[in-house]
Amino acid sequence: MQSKTHVQTKINDEEIDFLCEPRQSLLEVLRDTLNLTGTKEGCNDGNCGSCTVTLDGRLVTSCLVLGVEAEGREITTIEGIARGNDLHPIQKAFLENAALQCGICTPGFIVATKVLLEKEPDPSEDRIRFFLANNLCRCTGYDKIIQAVQQAAREMQA
Amino acid sequence: MSTQSYSVIGTRPIRHDGADKVTGRAIYGADFQMAGMLHGFILRSPHSHARIKQIDTSKAEAFLGVKAVVTTKDFPEVDGGKMVDLGEGDMPLAYARGNVLAGDKVLYRGHAVAAVAAVNAHVAEEAAGLIEVEYEVLPCVLTAPEAMTPDAPILHEDLKMKELGEVTDKVSNIAEHFRHVIGDVEAGFAAADVLVEREFNTATVHQGYIEPHNTTALWNNDGRISIWCSTQGSFVVRDSTAAILDMPVSQVKVTPMEIGGGFGGKIPVYMEPVAALLSKKTGRPVKILMPRQAVFEATGPTPGSYMKVKIGAKKDGTITAAQAYLAFEAGAYPGAMVGPAGMTVFAAYDLANVLIDGYDVVVNKPSTAAYRAPGAPNAAFATESVVDELALKLGMDPIELRLKNAAKEGTRRADGPKFPRIGCVEVLEAMKNSEHYKSPLAGAHRGRGVAVGFWFNIGLPSSCTLNVSADGSVNLIEGSTDIGGTRTSIAMQAAEVLGLKSEDIHPTVVDTDSIGFTAVTGGSRTTFATGWAAYEAAQDVVRQMKERVAKIWEVSPDTVEAADGVYKSNGYSMGFKELAARIGETGGPVVGRGAVNPRGVGGSFAGAIVDVEVDPETGKTTILRFTAVQDAGCAIHPAYVEGQMQGGSVQGIGWALNEEYFMSGDGRMMNSSFLDYRMPTALDLPMIETIIVEVPNPGHPFGVRGVGEANIVSPQAAIANAITHAIGTRLTRLPMNPPAIMEAIWCQRSTSRRS
16 A cells, blocks of 8 residues: 655645645545545546646546645535525536436536636537537436526526 | 316425435435445456356455455356246246346446455446456347348247247247237238339337436345445335345335436346345445446347338228338347237227237347337338328328327227227327417428327336324325336325315335335336226325314214315314324324326327428428427326326437447447437527326326326427428338438439439
């Protein structure tokens, strides 16, 4: 077994430190060490987007980031999107538009959508589709997800 | 269309598990943790067909951090011929067990051979690499037509072909040949003015759920096994695990965790018995997560198929005869979904002369499983392509041709059943009258296609319990794992009966110890059958509440009437909530029970209209517009019905245009990742328009038919027909990816140059 490294980081606005093996991915650390299981594993090779988090504000698939790379960085996961029990407008829009079925891809979509709408408050349908093409959903056919993002965009601008 | 007015049914409340699923709080199978938990890893075969000469696990067992290793030798001795109920069909125990851990042979690449439990998943994986397996590699066979030839490599030396219901002495890769007949096809073809006959091939495709399989098992010191996993059927996991481990079902308790998609692929057990064996050896809970590559290589995709369909018609469009030859790849063990293909292949038509031959053929690919209306999309691709070609030859509108021959109440299907009230005509009329179909389509290399499809849906047992709380809310206990919002579509049916709001019902999906038997979430049955159980349980609550209020008013319970949640008798009146507050003083808890095994299953028809544009330089097909039409019977929650229609349509689009198991000659899947197994992304699609048709199912209290599956049956054929009209030549092979389309265009150019 490998020796562990001490990592200091900030996750969802809280200072957090953890020990991890060099081979452990950030996804594994989030889920197994820190019990932040809202971030999901779908493929473990960067192709499904279910493990999407932000690292210093940039979208990453956390399965392709090593735990040790989190040192000194800021991470936001799905658990950091709502303020307490107040859902973010994106979360509300996903619920109101029935934009989830099984829900396994939903955390990744919500994290990605937040980055999109913070950068581009009024994206076109094409732009939303392009931006979210990193996130696979197998249940919905994306229609209701796109509508949820459009609704969230309207509400966040209002 | 449904004329009855409801207060809850037909509305769009927010799902009960919604907040948990948008905040990351919902606990899926892979999220489950236990103190002392070990992690497992399964070693898989690198060969598609080989005899296992020897397995040496000693180096793995000696590896630091390893706690146990298991192989097939750790299974108890069982009667391999005993049949196991796998949720959507039976299978001999030897096959069910052989697929979980290989016996003396591996039958596909990825076949599980041994498993390791260790302190963490990395150690388990490393140790699995130290297991030494000596293989004698055998020649493999990968398609049904090849596997049916006399000199093909044989997968199972003990598999005797079943010919028209009789088991023969013939050892063969053909597990079964069945036939359905109506009338005389030869006479029917002789009476036809126009005949079309075509051969079709479809590739193996995967359900592609985003959540890989996962399981945690604990073999407790009292001898009972507890399992926490992602499954479409907790009772299937219980029963199959018990059978494979030769235990009574009462010794296995399965807790279904939240499930990240299934589409039929999460019905069979793969890792549960293995995790249980590892737990037995270690005395600790063992969790196994399946890597994505193994999900592709070693779970149950839907069969690849070879089909031949011939249809004849008179000049006026009347179909005189239809014949189908269906050879489906079962994968490693018998059970290709060719039976359902035979039941659905001509189900949309009222025919006097039919001949259907179906072949269930084993090949060296993973053992196939259900995938959304299993078998029907393959069959509809063939039939609906031929019907489209007939329409062209006859100069008829393709929807009119279908309407002229459409199945209706009283039509007998070739496999036997006579249709009760069905919505085939209504679906076709809705397609014809849609804004999409009436709109013009202009532009070069563009084409419009239509197709219709059928899925029979299933019933099967379901249970439901309702507990009335003193605050007037009701806790709903059920056993149907919720993949797409069925907690809510079931709760809404109870709410409708009780005169409450959807939000007043609190649904929970519980473990197999805590609810009566409930069959799989599959076959479009959950809203239909478990919804019916909830309806029965709610009726039971109403009956008891009438007794309680009668006691308060000192009247006979027979005089009490209940409507919209208000109980009335003799000038008295009391609302459900007020009455609920008084159940303690009138006799104690009110518990309603519903247990059903419904017979009145209502089949569902669905159709697709699609406009495509094909780039003649690259062969890329763009979906310009797509409309899905489906008979829901009664749309309990219309947004979820639309969601099912859109999801099924898009899976159909992926199946039509891109998805396939791309196999090497030695049986290796060359594209076993989401990068290379290309499922549709948001960028590949337009919005998916939906038209919900409601022809109530007379066999359900609210007319529900079930909506999960029929929507995936027609898109492939509709897209094939659209591409045909765009490029002027027909593709008969799925997927219709850019190389296939370029080849078709080149062939067409060289043919037209020659002529």
